Amino acid sequence: MIDRPPRATARKVTQVLQRVAVFAAVLVVWQIVAWSGVVPRNLLPAPGEVLDTFVDLLLRRGLLGHVGASVRRVIVGVVVGVALAVPVGFALGWYPAVRRFFDPLINFMRALPPIALAPLVVVYLGIGESARVVVLVYASFFAATVVTYEGISGLEPIYVRAARSLGANGREIFFRVVLPQSLPHILTAFRIALGVSWATLVAAELVAAQQGLGAMIQNASNFFQIPVIFVGIIMIGVAALLMDQVLRASIARLVAWRETV
Amino acid sequence: MMTAPVSKIRIRGLWKQYEQQGTLSVLEDINLDVGEGEFVSILGTSGCGKTTLLNIVAGFLSPSRGDVTVDGRPVTGPGPDRGVIFQQYAVFPWLTVKQNIVFGLTVAANRQDAGRREAVARRYIDLMGLRGFEDAYPKTLSGGMKQRVAIARAYAVSPAILLMDEPFGALDAQTRDAMQELLLDTFAQERRTVVFVTHSVEEAVLLSGRIVVLTSRPGRIREIVEIPRAYPRDEAWRSRTSRAFLDIREYIEGLIRQEYARARQAHVEVS
Numbered sequence: 279m280i281d282r283p284p285r286a287t288a289r290k291v292t293q294v295l296q297r298v299a300v301f302a303a304v305l306v307v308w309q310i311v312a313w314s315g316v317v318p319r320n321l322l323p324a325p326g327e328v329l330d331t332f333v334d335l336l337l338r339r340g341l342l343g344h345v346g347a348s349v350r351r352v353i354v355g356v357v358v359g360v361a362l363a364v365p366v367g368f369a370l371g372w373y374p375a376v377r378r379f380f381d382p383l384i385n386f387m388r389a390l391p392p393i394a395l396a397p398l399v400v401v402y403l404g405i406g407e408s409a410r411v412v413v414l415v416y417a418s419f420f421a422a423t424v425v426t427y428e429g430i431s432g433l434e435p436i437y438v439r440a441a442r443s444l445g446a447n448g449r450e451i452f453f454r455v456v457l458p459q460s461l462p463h464i465l466t467a468f469r470i471a472l473g474v475s476w477a478t479l480v481a482a483e484l485v486a487a488q489q490g491l492g493a494m495i496q497n498a499s500n501f502f503q504i505p506v507i508f509v510g511i512i513m514i515g516v517a518a519l520l521m522d523q524v525l526r527a528s529i530a531r532l533v534a535w536r537e538t539v
Numbered sequence: 540m541m542t543a544p545v546s547k548i549r550i551r552g553l554w555k556q557y558e559q560q561g562t563l564s565v566l567e568d569i570n571l572d573v574g575e576g577e578f579v580s581i582l583g584t585s586g587c588g589k590t591t592l593l594n595i596v597a598g599f600l601s602p603s604r605g606d607v608t609v610d611g612r613p614v615t616g617p618g619p620d621r622g623v624i625f626q627q628y629a630v631f632p633w634l635t636v637k638q639n640i641v642f643g644l645t646v647a648a649n650r651q652d653a654g655r656r657e658a659v660a661r662r663y664i665d666l667m668g669l670r671g672f673e674d675a676y677p678k679t680l681s682g683g684m685k686q687r688v689a690i691a692r693a694y695a696v697s698p699a700i701l702l703m704d705e706p707f708g709a710l711d712a713q714t715r716d717a718m719q720e721l722l723l724d725t726f727a728q729e730r731r732t733v734v735f736v737t738h739s740v741e742e743a744v745l746l747s748g749r750i751v752v753l754t755s756r757p758g759r760i761r762e763i764v765e766i767p768r769a770y771p772r773d774e775a776w777r778s779r780t781s782r783a784f785l786d787i788r789e790y791i792e793g794l795i796r797q798e799y800a801r802a803r804q805a806h807v808e809v810s
Contacts, residue, residue, distance in 0.1 A: 439599055440629040440689075444643035444696055445619030454642075458633040535633045535676040 323505040328512075331505035345513060347489035351407075351482065352475045352521075355414025360471050362415070363422035364464055370423070371430025388420040393481035410490075413482040418471030425470050429463025430456075462536055465529045472525060476518035491517075547700060547732045548573040548596060553605035555591055564757035565591050569605070571751060571760065576730045578770075580743035580750045582791065584798045588758030589736045590704055596734060597623050597702050609700065619649050622693030626705040628685040630677045630692070637673040639688050640664065643696035663691035666725060683714035687721070694725070700732045707742070719745055720777070727771035740791045745772070745779060752794050755802035764791060 305325055311317060312324035323331075335341035370377040370384075392413050403409040433456065441455045483492025491510045498506035548571070555566040565588040573579050581589045594600045596607055598617040607614045609621065617623070630639050640660050644651040651659070664670055667687040677685055686706055693701060707715045719742060726733065726746075737743050743750045750764045766787065768776050775781045 436625060436627055436629045437631060439597075439617065440623065440625065440631070441642070441646075442617040443597060443619070443621060443623040444646065444692070445648035446642075446646045447648065450646050454646075455631070458631075461633075533633075535678060537632060537678045 320502075321504065323508060328505050328508045332509045332512075335506065335509055341494075341509070341513070343489055344491050344494045344510075345517060347487075347493075348479055348483070348491040348514070349517060349521075351411055351414060351490065352472070352479060352517075354411050355475050355482070356418045356468065356471045358411070359415045359418030359475075360422045360464070360468055363419050363467060363471070364426055367423045367426025367467070368430055368460070370427035371433075374431070377427065377431070384420065384423060388424060391481070392417045392478045396481055410482045410487055414475045414478055417474045417478040421474040422467035422471040425467040426460070426463055429466070430460055433459050462529070462533045465525075465532065469522060469525055469529070472521055473518065476514060476521075479514060546572040547575045547577070547610065548734070549608045549611075550596070551605055551607075553592075553595065553602045553607065555588065555595065555600070556603045566595075566602075567757045567759045569758070569760060571763075573732060573734060575732055578726060578733045578735065578746060578748045580735045580737055580747040581753065582737060582740060582743050582750055582795065583753030583758060583761075584755040584795060584802055585738065587753045587755050587798070589738075589753055592753075592758070593702050593704050593734060593736045596700075597621055619643060619696045620698055621700045621702055622696065622698035624686070624689050624693050624701065624703040624706045626708045628677075628682070628689045628709075630685045630688045632677050635674045635676055636669055636680070636688050637664070639677070640691045640695050642692060649696055659695050663695055666694075666728075667691045667721070681714070682710050683718060686710065686718060690722075690725070694729065694731075698731065700734065703733065703735045705736055705738065708737070715742075722746065723770075723772055723777070730770075740788055740795065741779060744784060744788050744791065745777070750791060752791060752798075755798040755805070761794060761798065 309325050312319075312322055332341070370380060395416065396413060399409050399412055403412060437455050437459060438451055441451050446454065479490070480492035480495060483490040483496070487493035491514050495507050495510035498504075498510065550569055550571040553566060553569040554564070557563040557565065569592060571579075581592060583589045591600065595602050596609075596614065598614050598621070631642065634642065637660050640663055641656045643649055644656045644659060660673075664673060667690060669684065669687060669691065672680065672684065677688065680688070690706070707718050710718060723746060735743070735746060744766060748766055748768075748770075750766065752761045752764065753759065754761045764787065768783075776784060778784075
């Protein structure tokens with residue numbers, strides 16, 4: 279690692295630059311639009327103003343608390359949602375008859391925007407933390423179920439045949455052939471569920487949340503604090519992107535055996 | 540005193556039909572005995588049912604009629620007494636070369652202790668020329684090496700019978716030649732019963748003791764050709780260019796050509 283050839287380092291730096299280039303471009307355009315005065319100042323704050331608000335929120339108004347609350351909710355929602363989705367996805371992927379029966383229902387439920395469920399959740403579960411997490415569980419469950427069962431139903435039967443002719447019994451085939459082969463699909467389900475959960479977060483935090491980025495955005499909206507809304511939106515994007523990067527890196531490690539096409 | 544030859548695999552009155560838009564007959568009235576330690580190839584036109592026949596012996600498919608016994612016991616499903624080698628290798632991509640080879644020795648049906656597993660792994664890693672690749676994942680290996688891993692994995696559980704379904708069909712010509720040599724050497728060293736499906740006449744003549752030629756669909760046994768050459772096969776035979784080799788090859792190619800012509804004829808009559 280220490281004597282990595284300079285060219286590899288240079289390539290790495292170029293890669294990172296390429297990735298952030300688009301954000302730099304957006305900043306420049308944003309700054310120009312703000313300067314030009316085409317959009318009224320109170321509707322579109324300049325980047326500098328948003329940065330000041332960010333620092334203020336971070337140091338004096340508990341931004342980290344909001345971020346922490348949201349991250350915790352998303353993680354709980356995703357972990358519970360995926361944990362429920364994996365067995366269901368296996369059952370659906372393994373038994374085509376079960377899938378044919380449930381498929382229309384799953385697609386119906388998946389199509390419902392979680393925000394439409396929020397009022398119902400309040401009626402059923404009140405306004406506690408569980409109510410908010412349930413919305414995230416719901417969203418990640420259906421996304422993860424579909425990804426898992428599509429992965430399972432696409433597994434190569436030849437590996438099962440090979441294992442059976444080597445003497446493996448049903449349990450061994452499940453744990454040592456089906457499961458390892460499904461791992462990449464389960465991890466993909468995790469990634470998809472994570473994305474969906476961040477997208478659903480604001481809806482979940484509509485349910486009377488005090489803490490959380492979604493709650494912060496809504497409060498700011500009530501008081502017409504546009505820069506705070508900007509900070510909230512950017513923080514959701516950054517958190518989602520960072521978590522996705524971490525997950526991608528761990529997936530690459532966990533399924534290093536995978537053939538990259 | 541003469542003892543009757545021991546029949547390892549016995550196939551009697553075997554039919555395989557699929558019910559779809561009428562009855563599709565794939566195999567008809569197959570009767571075949573394969574002796575202990577014999578190398579039998581099954582040859583035929585594409586779609587003649589040779590892979591179906593192998594899959595029935597492997598226990599992946601069941602016959603519509605008739606029965607298959609191995610050592611006198613009817614085949615009811617796959618088992619470690621019949622190792623299978625697939626054209627698509629089927630090496631587990633999530634396991635390393637060594638883990639693949641010992642897979643069959645880690646399942647409950649055939650569990651061996653770590654020392655024994657290590658010894659078996661060593662032996663087949665050496666035999667198949669895989670030394671230095673023990674800890675590699677299959678994605679880093681060439682097709683020929685993957686197939687060597689698959690062969691080692693099948694041999695490791697010491698199956699009485701090896702069923703090979705066009706194992707070298709996906710390999711390039713040079714690798715294919717090398718793999719045929721390797722298989723001949725392995726067969727000479729560890730005499731097991733082999734049933735080998737191929738559509739290469741040359742390959743069948745090079746490797747087999749007997750060649751079963753099937754008719755075009757529905758597959759029936761057209762002819763069984765004996766190859767009067769002992770194992771280990773001598774250099775002249777391995778060169779594939781001796782008079783005797785070419786004569787047999789030409790004869791069987793003639794049979795296959797007739798079957799292709801018959802299939803075309805049948806096709807014309809139907810349409």
